[in-house]
Amino acid sequence: MDKKLIGIDLGGTTAKFAILTADGEIQQRWSIPTNINDQGSHIVPDIIASIKHRLNLYNMTSDEFIGIGMGTPGTVDRELGTVIGAYNLNWRELQQVKAPIEEALNIPFTLDNDANVAALGEQWRGAGENSADVSFITLGTGVGGGIITNGSLVHGVTGAGGEIGHMVVEPKDGFQCTCGRKGCLETVASATGVVRLARTMSEEYAGDSKLKFMIDDGQEVSSKDVFDLAVANDHFALSVVDKVCYYLGLACGHLGNILNPSDIVIGGGVSAAGEFLLERVQAYFNEFSYPQVTESTQIKLAQLGNEAGVIGAASLALIFK
Amino acid sequence: MDKKLIGIDLGGTTAKFAILTADGEIQQRWSIPTNINDQGSHIVPDIIASIKHRLNLYNMTSDEFIGIGMGTPGTVDRELGTVIGAYNLNWRELQQVKAPIEEALNIPFTLDNDANVAALGEQWRGAGENSADVSFITLGTGVGGGIITNGSLVHGVTGAGGEIGHMVVEPKDGFQCTCGRKGCLETVASATGVVRLARTMSEEYAGDSKLKFMIDDGQEVSSKDVFDLAVANDHFALSVVDKVCYYLGLACGHLGNILNPSDIVIGGGVSAAGEFLLERVQAYFNEFSYPQVTESTQIKLAQLGNEAGVIGAASLALIFK
Numbered sequence: 101m102d103k104k105l106i107g108i109d110l111g112g113t114t115a116k117f118a119i120l121t122a123d124g125e126i127q128q129r130w131s132i133p134t135n136i137n138d139q140g141s142h143i144v145p146d147i148i149a150s151i152k153h154r155l156n157l158y159n160m161t162s163d164e165f166i167g168i169g170m171g172t173p174g175t176v177d178r179e180l181g182t183v184i185g186a187y188n189l190n191w192r193e194l195q196q197v198k199a200p201i202e203e204a205l206n207i208p209f210t211l212d213n214d215a216n217v218a219a220l221g222e223q224w225r226g227a228g229e230n231s232a233d234v235s236f237i238t239l240g241t242g243v244g245g246g247i248i249t250n251g252s253l254v255h256g257v258t259g260a261g262g263e264i265g266h267m268v269v270e271p272k273d274g275f276q277c278t279c280g281r282k283g284c285l286e287t288v289a290s291a292t293g294v295v296r297l298a299r300t301m302s303e304e305y306a307g308d309s310k311l312k313f314m315i316d317d318g319q320e321v322s323s324k325d326v327f328d329l330a331v332a333n334d335h336f337a338l339s340v341v342d343k344v345c346y347y348l349g350l351a352c353g354h355l356g357n358i359l360n361p362s363d364i365v366i367g368g369g370v371s372a373a374g375e376f377l378l379e380r381v382q383a384y385f386n387e388f389s390y391p392q393v394t395e396s397t398q399i400k401l402a403q404l405g406n407e408a409g410v411i412g413a414a415s416l417a418l419i420f421k
Numbered sequence: 422m423d424k425k426l427i428g429i430d431l432g433g434t435t436a437k438f439a440i441l442t443a444d445g446e447i448q449q450r451w452s453i454p455t456n457i458n459d460q461g462s463h464i465v466p467d468i469i470a471s472i473k474h475r476l477n478l479y480n481m482t483s484d485e486f487i488g489i490g491m492g493t494p495g496t497v498d499r500e501l502g503t504v505i506g507a508y509n510l511n512w513r514e515l516q517q518v519k520a521p522i523e524e525a526l527n528i529p530f531t532l533d534n535d536a537n538v539a540a541l542g543e544q545w546r547g548a549g550e551n552s553a554d555v556s557f558i559t560l561g562t563g564v565g566g567g568i569i570t571n572g573s574l575v576h577g578v579t580g581a582g583g584e585i586g587h588m589v590v591e592p593k594d595g596f597q598c599t600c601g602r603k604g605c606l607e608t609v610a611s612a613t614g615v616v617r618l619a620r621t622m623s624e625e626y627a628g629d630s631k632l633k634f635m636i637d638d639g640q641e642v643s644s645k646d647v648f649d650l651a652v653a654n655d656h657f658a659l660s661v662v663d664k665v666c667y668y669l670g671l672a673c674g675h676l677g678n679i680l681n682p683s684d685i686v687i688g689g690g691v692s693a694a695g696e697f698l699l700e701r702v703q704a705y706f707n708e709f710s711y712p713q714v715t716e717s718t719q720i721k722l723a724q725l726g727n728e729a730g731v732i733g734a735a736s737l738a739l740i741f742k
Contacts, residue, residue: 233577247570247679249582254570256554256681258717261570263678266711271671280712350592354675357584358568360577390587391601396579 104160105417106207108147108170109217109409112136112188115147117154118410122166122421124225126407130154140190144197148204167208168201169416171217171409175259178212208420214409215262216253219246221412222365226403231362235355236402237264237348239370243286243293249359265290267354269347275300288347291370294323298340309336327373341373342380349384356385356393367402374401425481426738427528429468429491430538430730433457433509436468438475439731443487443742445546447728451475461511465518469525488529489522490737492538492730496580499533529741535730536583537574540567542733543686547725552683556676557723558585558669560691564607564614570680586611588675590668596621609668612691615644619661630657648694662694663701670705677706677714688723695722 102122109116112134119128132150135142151168155161174186174195181198183191201209212220219236228234232251238244243265247254254261265286266279274283275296287293302315311329314321329337352364364385371377382399389397404411423443430437433455440449453471456463472489476482495507502519504512522530533541540557549555553572559565564586568575575582586607587600595604596617608614623636632650635642650658673685685706692698703720710718725732 231578233575233582249568249570249575250573252571254554254680256570256714256718257552257683258681258713260681260711260713260717261554261679263681263711263714266714267675267678268671268709271667271709281708281710284711346592350589354588355679357588358582358676358679359575360579360581360584362578387602388589388592389602390581390584390605392579392581393577393584393587396581397577 103166104164105166105414106151106168107410107412107414107417108168109214109413110134110143110147110170110172110189111214112173115143115150116406116410117150118407118414119154119158119160120411120414122418124411124415126411128154128158129410134189136188136190139192140186140195143189143191144195144200148201151205162206165207167210167417167420168205169217169413170197170209170211171214171413172197172211173214176211176213178210178255181209181211183211208417210416210419212253212413212416213259215244216246216255217412217416218367218408219248219262219365219412220253220415221404221408221410222367222402223248223412224415225411226408227365227400228363233359233361235264235359235361235364237351237364237366238368238402239289239291239366240368241291243290243368247359249361264351264355267351269350285347285351289344289351289370291323294326294340294344294370295321297343298326298337301340301343302336305336305339307335309334311337311340323370324372327370327376331373331376341377345377345380346384348381350388352381352385352399353388356389356397360393361397363398363400365400365402367408371401424487425485426487426735427472427489428731428733428735428738429489430535430734431455431464431468431491431493431510432535432730433494436464436471437727437731438471439728439735440475440479440481441732441735443739445732445736447732449475449479450731455510457509457511460513461507461516464510464512465516465521469522472526483527486528488531488738488741489526490538490734491518491530491532492535492734493518493532494535497532497534499531499576502530502532504532529738531737531740533574533734533737534580536565537567537576538733538737539688539729540569540583540686540733541574541736542725542729542731543688543723544569544733545736546732547729548686548721548723549684554680554682556585556680556682556685558672558685558687559689559723560610560612560687561689562612564611564689568680570682585672585676588672590671606668606672610665610672610691612644615647615661615665615691616642618664619647619658622661622664623657626657626660628656630655632658632661644691645693648691648697652694652697662698666698666701667705669698669702671709673702673706673720674709677710677718681714682718684719684721686721686723688729692722
């Protein structure tokens with residue numbers, strides 16, 4: 101019988117699990133709530149218990165698995181199998197992950213950070229179509245990313261490879277970023293960034309606009325509101341979306357000219373705007389990429405949604421094959 | 422006896438050759454003029470004859486070599502071992518390179534483009550200190566580059582990986598680039614780009630400046646003049662150099678945030694300005710890179726000069742080891 105993979109996508113609210121074939125077909129999926137109490141000390145035991153329970157349920161044994169891969173927030177030491185600084189898990193101090201899981205389950209275990217793992221998922225089984233060179237941008241609460249070149253993740257010298265959200269796209273008078281710099285992509289293309297941009301631009305907009313009215317009226321405005329109103333042809337909302345897409349197109353141009361990937365895949369909540377977003381990013385990408393890159397590097401929407409994490413995590417375990 | 426490598430750095434004026442140990446120590450060096458007459462049809466035969474002659478001279482035989490690597494201008498098909506569109510060699514049409522060389526010399530042969538090969542040289546034996554993640558920018562007539570991640574060159578899907586010179590660093594009102602886009606790094610940081618920037622900025626400069634006088638006087642001005650005058654504290658020249666370094670620091674910031682390489686190595690003629698250039702690029706890099714990247718990615722000057730080509734070319738042949 102062909103051996104299987106286990107993928108774990110660990111987040112601050114839930115941990116998602118899947119059992120997959122070595123080709124990345126999901127066979128079983130489940131999830132458990134993440135218990136972050138007591139410095140997150142329950143998380144690893146809960147993961148172990150959940151896998152043990154499921155293997156019993158499915159009547160499977162450790163030797164039927166190639167390995168387990170996991171994506172996690174925080175700073176990962178891939179060699180030691182530890183995590184530190186994962187604040188939404190309450191893992192402030194160094195947390196052993198690989199050692200206790202391997203000891204309890206007797207299955208080889210490996211891990212990487214969640215943005216990298218989502219990138220691997222999209223590259224392997226999603227929009228990247230298993231190409232060797234794929235860049236991934238995720239537009240959520242923050243802007244993250246992952247870079248795959250020659251079939252492998254780029255971690256760089258200290259694991260900060262793929263910090264796409266901190267590319268400076270507004271070098272003059274950019275917004276202050278949480279990282280300490282100014283003008284990072286995250287300050288204008290994350291969910292909060294889109295709203296921040298709308299608020300700032302609204303001060304100078306004079307025409308009629310529902311979006312401007314909502315802002316001036318002190319109503320709660322989300323990035324989805326901005327995109328929905330743009331689709332509904334609110335001129336001010338359209339100008340905000342155009343600016344967001346200018347920044348994204350510029351960042352994609354840099355990625356393209358440096359790496360010439362087959363695909364730049366855009367995922368995350370803000371990308372729910374779909375083709376409406378994509379065609380505008382594409383137009384700016386065409387302007388900001390070297391002609392050979394414009395022709396050969398495709399800008400695409402992510403395809404796997406929430407499943408990118410477990411699929412990409414599982415693919416990490418292919419090193420044990 | 423340990424087997425050797427041959428590295429060839431083919432240019433429009435000369436072809437440089439070296440015999441190296443498998444560790445990259447140069448043991449013999451020579452060069453021949455490049456004969457670009459008759460559609461460059463003499464180039465490959467001349468390379469073959471020169472290597473045969475030298476092997477005789479040194480009393481060496483084919484089986485003493487691991488392989489031959491070559492860097493060349495133009496678009497390379499690495500699989501087929503062909504080159505096309507190398508205009509300074511007069512290779513406009515598809516040129517067979519690997520097949521005739523391997524047949525005549527009976528030594529495995531491989532090739533890549535000259536910017537990639539120079540990057541490999543600096544990564545292996547130069548400023549990159551054999552690190553797995555190195556980015557290389559060369560500031561010459563144009564601005565080229567090469568990207569090494571996880572120990573391998575990044576070619577991308579059509580070989581346009583490393584087109585660092587075409588990163589758009591001036592998205593608004595940038596200079597027209599030969600590539601068809603506007604605001605590319607090459608338009609402001611190549612030898613001609615630096616002078617173009619000086620000419621444009623001189624129109625708005627009102628103070629006293631030898632550089633401005635030379636430009637207004639219609640004198641020939643080189644990028645070296647701009648840097649020399651800046652070193653001599655010409656305030657206008659300093660403002661031009663500052664702008665060039667701003668663009669370079671921004672581009673290095675993008676490279677750093679995407680790849681977090683251990684080193685970004687700057688070479689080529691314009692980098693002869695040395696530490697004077699480097700410290701100004703570093704200051705802008707600090708502003709435009711994610712803090713973890715600022716701390717871990719070093720900006721360095723290239724160390725191998727003209728020898729980067731033959732050394733990097735030779736390293737290509739290590740695949741035959």
